[in-house]
Structure formats: structure tokens, C-alpha cells
Amino acid sequence: MTTHAPVLPLWLCEGCDRPWPCATRRADLLAERERVPLAYYLSLCLIAAVQDMGWAPVDVLRRRFIGWLP
Structure with a gap:
């Protein structure tokens, strides 16, 4: 299991203190999950992050959580 x-x-990433999902976790997520369930999971994370970080621009969070998906 990952520490990221x-x-x-x-x-923030537990393993490297970078914005989550960090590059390592992104690679792990792509390897662990199929595309549609991954997009759904990250969309739920995005919703939670928007609630947690109301001060952050939503478009920045969108790119961070789902904008990198292939």
C-alpha cells in the first residue's frame, strides 16, 4: 500500500508533502483502477476538497484532481 x-x-500528500494527488499517487491510481471508476473516485475527492478548501479556486482544484486524467 502506498504512503502517498x-x-x-x-x-497534501502524506508521503512527499506535495499537493495530493502527487505524481507518485497519480501513477499508482492509474495502475490500480480502470478509467471510469478512477474518474468517479477523483470527482468525489474533488467535491470534498472544494468543501475543505473553499479559499482555493475551483478551476485549480479541478485541474489538480481530474485534469490530469488521460
Whole structure:
């Protein structure tokens, strides 16, 4: 199991202290899940992050959570 889990409410990576999902977690997620369930999971994370980080621009969070999906 990865140590690159999100630390809430700032959604930072537990393993590398970068914005979650970090590059390592993105690679893990792509390897672990099929595209549609992954998009659904990250959309739920996006919704939670928007609630946790109301000060962050929504478009920035959208790119961070789902904008990198192939």
C-alpha cells in the first residue's frame, strides 16, 4: 500500500508533502483502477476538497484532481 495518501483538510500528500494527488499517487491510481471508476473516485475527492478548501479556486482544484486524467 502506498504512503502517498491525502492529509486532510489541505489535501497534501502524506508521503512527499506535495499537493495530493502527487505524481507518485497519480501513477499508482492509474495502475490500480480502470478509467471510469478512477474518474468517479477523483470527482468525489474533488467535491470534498472544494468543501475543505473553499479559499482555493475551483478551476485549480479541478485541474489538480481530474485534469490530469488521460
